Amino acid sequence: MADFTFDQDTLIYRDRDALTEDYTPETLVGRDHELEEFHAALQPVINDENPSNIFLYGKSGVGKTAATRYLLRQLQEDVETVPGVNVTVVEVNCDGLNTSYQTATEIINQLRPNDNQIASTGYPQSQVYQFLWEELDSCDGTVLIVLDEVDHLNDDSILYQLTRARDNGNISDVNLGIIGISNDLTFRENLSSKVRSSLCERTVSFSAYDANQLRQVLRQREEVAFYEETLSEDVIPLCAAHGARESGDARRALDLLLMAGDLARKREDEKVREEHVQQGKEEIEKEIIVEGISDLSDHARVLLRTVTNMSAEDKTPARTQEIIPNYRKMCEDAGKDPVSVRAIRDNLAALSQLGITSKNEINQGRSGGKFDQHKLVYEAETVQYALASIQE
Numbered sequence: 001m002a003d004f005t006f007d008q009d010t011l012i013y014r015d016r017d018a019l020t021e022d023y024t025p026e027t028l029v030g031r032d033h034e035l036e037e038f039h040a041a042l043q044p045v046i047n048d049e050n051p052s053n054i055f056l057y058g059k060s061g062v063g064k065t066a067a068t069r070y071l072l073r074q075l076q077e078d079v080e081t082v083p084g085v086n087v088t089v090v091e092v093n094c095d096g097l098n099t100s101y102q103t104a105t106e107i108i109n110q111l112r113p114n115d116n117q118i119a120s121t122g123y124p125q126s127q128v129y130q131f132l133w134e135e136l137d138s139c140d141g142t143v144l145i146v147l148d149e150v151d152h153l154n155d156d157s158i159l160y161q162l163t164r165a166r167d168n169g170n171i172s173d174v175n176l177g178i179i180g181i182s183n184d185l186t187f188r189e190n191l192s193s194k195v196r197s198s199l200c201e202r203t204v205s206f207s208a209y210d211a212n213q214l215r216q217v218l219r220q221r222e223e224v225a226f227y228e229e230t231l232s233e234d235v236i237p238l239c240a241a242h243g244a245r246e247s248g249d250a251r252r253a254l255d256l257l258l259m260a261g262d263l264a265r266k267r268e269d270e271k272v273r274e275e276h277v278q279q280g281k282e283e284i285e286k287e288i289i290v291e292g293i294s295d296l297s298d299h300a301r302v303l304l305r306t307v308t309n310m311s312a313e314d315k316t317p318a319r320t321q322e323i324i325p326n327y328r329k330m331c332e333d334a335g336k337d338p339v340s341v342r343a344i345r346d347n348l349a350a351l352s353q354l355g356i357t358s359k360n361e362i363n364q365g366r367s368g369g370k371f372d373q374h375k376l377v378y379e380a381e382t383v384q385y386a387l388a389s390i391q392e
Contacts (some may be wrong), residue, residue, distance in 0.1 A: 010227070012265045012272065018224040019258040021251065024069045029220050030213030030250075031063050034206050038071055041202040045142050046078060048085045051177030053163065053199050055150075057185050058206030061249030064181045065148055067206070072144065086141030095149045100158035101125055104132050107145060111135040129161060133170040142175040151184040156195045163198035208248025214240035217250050218257060226261065232273045235260065242281060256280050285378050289386035292354040299331075299339050300347040305387055306330050307357055312380040317360065317373035320345060348374055356383070 017023055028035060041054045056064040072089050079087045090110045097103050102120055108131050109117045118131065136143055145162065147153075162178055165171045180187075180201070188196065188203075209217065218236045235257070243253025259280030264272040293301060306327040310316050324344055331338040339347075351357040352374070360373045376383060 009265060009268075011268070011270055012227070012230055012261050013225060014227050015224050016258070016261070018221050019254050019261070023221075024066060024073065025220055025224075027220075028063065028067055028070045029216040030209055031067055031206070034063070034204055035067060035071065037202075037204045038067055041204065042071060042075055045075060045087055045144070045175075045177070046082060046085065048082075048141065048175075050175050051142055051144060053178045053180075053201040054204065055180040055182065055188070055199075055201045056204050056206060057182055057187070059208060059247050059249070060183050061243075061247075061251035062206040062208055063250060064206050068146060068148075068179060068181060072146070086139075088139045088141070088143045089146065090143065091146040091148065093148045094152045096152075098152065098154050100153060100155050100161070101128060103147070103153065103158045104128050104161075108132050108135055111139070129170075132161075133165065136165070136176060137171045137173050139174050142177065144177045144179055146179045146181070148181045149183070150180040151182040151187045156191050159191070160195045160198055163195070163200075209243065209250050209253075210248060211237075211240050211244040214243045214248070214250060214253050218253060221254065221257070225257075226272070230271055232271055234274050235272050235277055238274060238277045242277075252284075255284060259284055282379075282382060285382050286386050286389075289356060289378060289383055290389055292356055293386060293390060296350070297347070298336070299343070300350060301387065301390070302330055302334065302336065303327050303344065303347045304351055304356065304383065307351075307374060307376060308380050308383045308387070311376045312384075316375040318375070319371050319373055320348065321371075323348070323374060348372075 018025075038054065038056070041052050045051050056068065058064050069091075076087060076089065079085050088111075090107055092103060092106050092110070094103060097106060105118060105120045105128060108128070112118075112135060118128075123131075147158075150159075159178065159180075161170075162176060165176060178199075178201075184190075191199075215236055218239055222231060222236065239253045239257045239260070242256055243249050246252040256277060260272050260276040263276045263280055269276070293304065296304070303323070306323060307316065307318070309330075310318055310323065310326060315322075324341065327344060328338045338344075348357070348359065352359040355377055357374050358377050360375075361370060362373055363370045
């Protein structure tokens with residue numbers, strides 16, 4: 001039997017945590033324009049003025065949360081040098097909280113000591129808000145409430161309550177500001193009219209990183225995370241190019257660099273090379289696909305298997321009408337009754353929305369009409385692996 005003792009290694013990483021989501025760098029690269037806009041919106045706080053409500057929009061992995069933590073950390077440091085000015089920051093991730101009631105409870109508990117927490121259920125909503133106003137008004141100066149992934153909330157009551165707290169006489173001794181972070185670019189449009197009216201927010205839009213900006217991000221993390229000359233020259237460009245293809249997602253590029261480093265350490269290699277990046281990319285893609293298809297219906301998976309087999313046979317991109325007979329044949333072989341054509345189209349749309357397949361609308365004019373063509377986003381072997389692991 002192998003000896004599974006643990007020994008510290010010093011070949012690859014100087015500080016592996018610098019590649020994880022929790023790490024906030026000393027400076028933020030590639031986001032100069034966004035930081036300027038965000039900084040200007042936060043300026044009233046240092047002047048002990050009522051803060052603006054600020055909402056950050058952009059796709060996942062474009063630096064919204066990192067920029068928020070970076071600027072708020074700087075703000076808190078600078079506030080300490082200004083007599084009579086105080087700021088309290090409460091950061092809440094709304095993913096999993098769902099309701100305004102749960103969000104209010106989380107804010108209360110972050111403001112209270114550990115031995116005076118309240119349960120997430122069991123109180124009348126009015127009492128929860130009364131607790132909230134008491135905790136907020138007991139703070140000095142300004143309180144900034146960060147609601148990360150705010151679009152995950154099923155109702156917008158908390159936004160209305162917070163923005164109207166002073167006008168409604170619920171707080172009097174504290175300046176209150178909201179910083180909302182959303183991946184949903186249409187989030188504001190879905191809010192009730194009274195909330196939109198009350199917010200009066202400043203908006204900062206975060207664009208996707210391009211490949212050059214991602215190289216800056218990765219080079220910055222490389223200096224902290226890895227020992228000198230640990231990465232071969234092609235590793236950073238490869239990871240940056242992959243992140244740029246994934247809608248400019250820095251998190252995806254960093255995850256790939258982390259995976260490549262872990263693979264090199266596992267093999268006890270002295271350098272991280274292109275082969276580690278390529279294998280890491282395959283492993284990450286498998287995880288993404290498995291997560292994406294785990295909740296799909298059986299027929300959606302059969303349809304994905306159909307497109308995957310057609311891709312392996314170099315028969316894609318394929319029109320919907322070309323996919324249907326192949327799907328029906330696969331259902332027949334599996335002893336399943338096929339779903340309707342409309343359901344097939346819906347399932348194809350779902351696969352495209354998950355990013356596992358892509359759909360391209362072709363318009364051939366009067367002679368050929370309009371139709372959709374579908375193909376896999378990933379390699380057929382990668383999708384086949386994911387499908388097989390779900391079956392197991």
